Amino acid sequence: MSSSSTSTRHVAFFYGTLKYKFPNWAVVPPTVIFLGTARTLRPHPLVVDTEMGVPYILPLPGHPHAQNIHGELYSMTSEEAEALDRFEGVPIDFYYRAELDVVVTASEDGRTPQPNPVDGQLLKPDSVLPSATYFRGRGGASWAQKWSVERLQTLPMKSMYTIQDVEEYIPQHKRLNG
Numbered sequence: 001m002s003s004s005s006t007s008t009r010h011v012a013f014f015y016g017t018l019k020y021k022f023p024n025w026a027v028v029p030p031t032v033i034f035l036g037t038a039r040t041l042r043p044h045p046l047v048v049d050t051e052m053g054v055p056y057i058l059p060l061p062g063h064p065h066a067q068n069i070h071g072e073l074y075s076m077t078s079e080e081a082e083a084l085d086r087f088e089g090v091p092i093d094f095y096y097r098a099e100l101d102v103v104v105t106a107s108e109d110g111r112t113p114q115p116n117p118v119d120g121q122l123l124k125p126d127s128v129l130p131s132a133t134y135f136r137g138r139g140g141a142s143w144a145q146k147w148s149v150e151r152l153q154t155l156p157m158k159s160m161y162t163i164q165d166v167e168e169y170i171p172q173h174k175r176l177n178g
Contacts, residue, residue: 007077015071016055053168093139
C-alpha cells in the first residue's frame, strides 16, 4: 500500500540512537507519531559496545543484571517500519525486530504525546502494551560479528541510553564495512 493513512500501524519502542535528538533521529520518517515514553515491562539487558558505541537490547529477558529499559513510543506504518528495518540492518541480522511489552510512563522531555491513530486515544501512564523494538541479531558487518550476544552480555548493563553515551557512538557512514 502506498498510502500511509490506509497502511497497518505499529507501535515501536526506541531505546537508542533512533530516539528524538539522538544521532539517527534524522532517518526516522517525519510522519511517525510520538505516543509518549515507556519502560520495558520485564528487565532486559541494554548494553553499549565499546568499539563503535552502538546500543543493543539483548534477547535475554531475565538476565540477572538486566534492568527495565526506558525509551520512547511511536506509531508508524508498515512501510515506515520496513524502512527503519533496512537502516538497522535487519536484512543482514545486525538487529531483528520483535515484540516487547512496555509500560507507559509520564513523558518528561517536554514533548506532547499524540493520540494513538489506531483508537484516537492518548496512552495512559502505567498501561501495558505490546510494541516492536530492535534486538541484537547474530550478523552484521565484520566488526559487528565480533560483538556476539555472548560477548555483549559481559558488558555493564544500563536502564537508559543517554546523551552521554552518544559521545562514544560512531555513525554508520564512518564505520569500516558499515
